Amino acid sequence: MRRQDEAEDLVQLLTPEGERVVHPGYDLDLPKSQYRGLYRDMTLVRRLDREAFALQRLGELGMWIPCLGQEAAQIGSGRALEPDDHVFPSYREHGVAWCRGIPPLTLMGMLRGTTNGGWDPRHTGFHLYTIVLGVQTLHAVGYAMGMRRDGDSSAVVAYFGDGAASEGDVSEAFNFAAVYNAPVVFFCQNNQWAISQPVDRQSRAPIHHRARGYGFPGVRVDGNDVLACLAVTRAALEHARRGDGPFLIEAHTYRMGPHTTSDDPGRYRPAEEVEEWQRKDPIARMRAFLLREELADDAFFREVDEEGDRLALELREGVISMPDPPVDAMFDHVYTGRHTLLEEERAWYAAYLDRFEEPRA
Amino acid sequence: MSAANTITYREAMREAIREALRRDDRVFLMGEDVGAYGGCFAVSLGLLEEFGPERVRDTPLSEAAFVGAGIGAALGGMRPIVEIMTVNFSLLALDQILNNAATLLHMSGGQLNVPLVIRMTTGAGRQLAAQHSHSLEGWYAHIPGLRILAPATVEDARGMLWPALEDPDPVLIFEHGSLYGVSGQPGPGQVDITSAALRRSGKDVTLIAYGGTTGKALAAADVLSAEGTEADVVDLRVLRPLDDATIMESVGRTHRAVIVDEGWRSGGLSAEIGIRIAEQAFYQLDAPIQRVCTAEVPIPYARHLEEAALPQVPSIVAAAREAVAS
Numbered sequence: 001m002r003r004q005d006e007a008e009d010l011v012q013l014l015t016p017e018g019e020r021v022v023h024p025g026y027d028l029d030l031p032k033s034q035y036r037g038l039y040r041d042m043t044l045v046r047r048l049d050r051e052a053f054a055l056q057r058l059g060e061l062g063m064w065i066p067c068l069g070q071e072a073a074q075i076g077s078g079r080a081l082e083p084d085d086h087v088f089p090s091y092r093e094h095g096v097a098w099c100r101g102i103p104p105l106t107l108m109g110m111l112r113g114t115t116n117g118g119w120d121p122r123h124t125g126f127h128l129y130t131i132v133l134g135v136q137t138l139h140a141v142g143y144a145m146g147m148r149r150d151g152d153s154s155a156v157v158a159y160f161g162d163g164a165a166s167e168g169d170v171s172e173a174f175n176f177a178a179v180y181n182a183p184v185v186f187f188c189q190n191n192q193w194a195i196s197q198p199v200d201r202q203s204r205a206p207i208h209h210r211a212r213g214y215g216f217p218g219v220r221v222d223g224n225d226v227l228a229c230l231a232v233t234r235a236a237l238e239h240a241r242r243g244d245g246p247f248l249i250e251a252h253t254y255r256m257g258p259h260t261t262s263d264d265p266g267r268y269r270p271a272e273e274v275e276e277w278q279r280k281d282p283i284a285r286m287r288a289f290l291l292r293e294e295l296a297d298d299a300f301f302r303e304v305d306e307e308g309d310r311l312a313l314e315l316r317e318g319v320i321s322m323p324d325p326p327v328d329a330m331f332d333h334v335y336t337g338r339h340t341l342l343e344e345e346r347a348w349y350a351a352y353l354d355r356f357e358e359p360r361a
Numbered sequence: 362m363s364a365a366n367t368i369t370y371r372e373a374m375r376e377a378i379r380e381a382l383r384r385d386d387r388v389f390l391m392g393e394d395v396g397a398y399g400g401c402f403a404v405s406l407g408l409l410e411e412f413g414p415e416r417v418r419d420t421p422l423s424e425a426a427f428v429g430a431g432i433g434a435a436l437g438g439m440r441p442i443v444e445i446m447t448v449n450f451s452l453l454a455l456d457q458i459l460n461n462a463a464t465l466l467h468m469s470g471g472q473l474n475v476p477l478v479i480r481m482t483t484g485a486g487r488q489l490a491a492q493h494s495h496s497l498e499g500w501y502a503h504i505p506g507l508r509i510l511a512p513a514t515v516e517d518a519r520g521m522l523w524p525a526l527e528d529p530d531p532v533l534i535f536e537h538g539s540l541y542g543v544s545g546q547p548g549p550g551q552v553d554i555t556s557a558a559l560r561r562s563g564k565d566v567t568l569i570a571y572g573g574t575t576g577k578a579l580a581a582a583d584v585l586s587a588e589g590t591e592a593d594v595v596d597l598r599v600l601r602p603l604d605d606a607t608i609m610e611s612v613g614r615t616h617r618a619v620i621v622d623e624g625w626r627s628g629g630l631s632a633e634i635g636i637r638i639a640e641q642a643f644y645q646l647d648a649p650i651q652r653v654c655t656a657e658v659p660i661p662y663a664r665h666l667e668e669a670a671l672p673q674v675p676s677i678v679a680a681a682r683e684a685v686a687s
Contacts (some may be wrong), residue, residue: 166423197422201421263398284482329666
């Protein structure tokens, strides 16, 4: 059983049944089309995520890191961003990438091994994925401090998970951001599991409580409620832009899939828990809300599903047709310019390959 | 070899941990995912059920914390086996390992020794990209105060842990990720942790390897044998302190040396071994020393690039041919 108190204050604007509820601290009033847009975003991201998972199983991607179940946390926070804000993601933020206009095929090229980059963080406001746990929180703080120095009034969001929250870097980032009053929103997606370790092995107290100790606000939000995630992230970004310093959001969500395509969650967590979270599904919840409020009809849902099918097909074809880089590409990005050692290695490797050509000739 | 007696490297390591936990109640295992999940490489599968959560402890993702706590427990008389998921993550605990575990005996004027064993997976070959594929055991072999082990066989996987736990000083055990599924005979149970081993005898060239490259060197020796070149294969086993005698004895007979190291060439373990041969057996050499190392690049993620970057059987064969030809 979780030691964390489930009844702890949790910002929620949408119940799991899709009923709109009021929260005294956070409210949201969107034009109709934006409610539909949030549903569309989440549905398409889930579709691309599933497609990528299938492509990994087919051997077309080396690995995939699914975001299944976390769509509301990612789309809600991602849609709260302004174009000039800057995001430092970890490696699971496909939904945030979607909001920043990163073509999903680019994400998949990275996991296929075609490229290690693929988009320009300066133009997209979305830094490249970070594989090492928690390090990006410190990068985000430094970036935010630089922005302030430049007189820029935008904010930075650093995404990380409940597992990374145990790494020293995250604690140091909290403290650094606080003492320098850096405009950083720390967005923790607490998806309850760090590979096989439940969150109660990472933290005895709720993660958002840590902010108080460092001297900035921490709020827990229902991470499967896209409206609450949007409202709270907007408020947090405003707080940072105003010059009030960092803000911690803990989005209470659930990793419905494995950590990556390399593990089997059936070995370490009970099926009942997954079923319990299935009932809190972010997309089903939004769909119920749209129907309840008559903001969308069946034709709309059908259109989104069809759009998802087209997207999946495009991605499948796009991934399969990506070329493998030539072998000497491994020497390309070790140093910025020419480097004697690398030239030596490149020449040695070419000569080595030539040796194998001889018997065939 | 009777198939009935063979077990995998993974099972051998598990059996070694199990034996240690049974034999000495000061021993406990601690690390990420080691309990309920049985370890990310399934080494500790079933041990939580057998020994309980006090002795098989799942930790938060805090490398500095669980290595530091391991040092503390060792100072207090326990015999911790700390598992770091991979050598890459050990960098987060480098201060604890280098500035603390390795130096406390010295800094305490001999009052505090640290009987700590740290196990970690090392190496590439599994498409885990540049931040999860390092071979940094050569770095650790640089550090006074540590003993560095690199079991390459099932017998060593089974037999190195207990003597490591009996060592009064910190011991690091590097398990190459490609070895866990390899089968072999576990042997009687304990092995020495001081010497290198001659894994194959030949008169023409010495192939010096360790850990994940030992099997590749043996496979290369088979290829060479088919073309009439007989290779000695030295498995270093212990990377600090290096067993110079075994290396020099072999080179003294074959007069040719090829060093295989999955680490990078520049400033690496292969350089250390090469210079020792030059220092101690220079006049025995009939040809320049050859090195087969990982390309001097971050380990690529794409499978074909990763394979190209690492020492492989054909590149070891090619280097041996060159040594023999000159």
